[in-house]
Amino acid sequence: MALRALVGVKRVIDYAVKVRVKPDKTGVVTDGVKHSMNPFCEIAVEEAVRLKEKKIVSEIIAVSCGPQQCQETIRTALAMGADRGIHVDVSAKDSETLGPFQVSKILAALAKKENANMVILGKQAIDDDCNQTGQMTAALLDWPQATFASEVKVEGDKLTVVREIDGGLETISMNLPAVVTADLRLNEPRYATLPNIMKAKKKKIESVKPADLGVDTASRIQILSVEDPPQRQAGVKVETVEDLVSKLKESGCI
C-alpha cells in the first residue's frame, strides 16, 4: 500500500496576535504581524505524518497558496515530517482576495497532477473561518469527503472516519481516494523543532503559478467592510444592595 497524501497548509496571522482592523475597513493589518501555520492545518499535517509512520502513507506533499512567505509555512510542514512542498505562488495583493473556491480548484488540480489518494486539510482557517475548502475540493474532484474528523483509520482502500457532529460522534466509511478535514481533537501536533527545521531545508519546495494549473484566481467576492466586534460595555460599581436592586430593575434583569 502506497498512498500519497496531499496536505494543504495555510499561512495565517498567529493565533496569539491581537488582530487589528485597518482604518479604511478594507481588511486587517498584516504588515509586521507575526504569522504562522493555521492550527487546524498543523493537525492535518500531523495526521498525515502519523499515517506515514504507520507505513500507510508513502509520501506527504505539503501545499500552500499565497505570497513568497508561504514557503516558511511549507518549511514548518516539512520539519514536522512532510516529504516535499509545493508553493502555489500568488502575489500578496491577489492572495488577499484568494478564497476557498480558488484554493479548492488549485488543490483539486494538484491532487490530480500528483496522483494523490488522499487530501488532508484543516477544517477551517482561523483568519477567514470559511470552512469550505475541503468540501469544495471533494466536490471538484468528485471524491467522498470526511469533514470534522476526530479519528482516521485506513484499512485496505477503505477509510473509516469518526466525525464530530452536533451532540456526538458519527462513524462513516468510504472508499479512497477521499478528502479529510481535521477537527481539533484529531491529534496533538508535534512541535517543529530547530534541528528539524534545519533538516527540512534540504527538502524540495517546487514553485508553481495558478495559471500553470489552469486555475483562474479572479475572485467573485467583493469585501464591503471589515469591522471590529462590538465593544463590551463598561460595568458600574454599586454602593449598596438597594442600588444594585434598582440598577437591575432599571436594566430589566429582575
Added chain:
Amino acid sequence: MANPLRGEVVKLYKNLLYLGREYPKGEIYFKERLKKAFMKNKDVTDPEKIKELIARGEFVVKEIEALYYLRKYRAMKQRYYEDDPK
C-alpha cells in the same frame, strides 16, 4: 575547554533559545533566565554531572513544547467550541 560534551550543550542552548521566541512572557524574559541557568553550571566539569544537566535541559524542552501545545489547544477550544459541555 574543548569538552567532548560541549557540542551537545551548545545544541541544547540553541534549541532552548529557539523555543524561547514564542514564550508567553516574552523572549527577553526567557533569554535572561536561560542564560542564568546555563551560567550557573558553567564550572561543572564532571561528565556524569554534565550529562545529567543536559537531560534536565531536554526535559525542559519537552515541557515547553507541551506548554505551547496546550496553550494553542485551549485558545482554539475557547474560540470555536464555546458551548461545549465537556
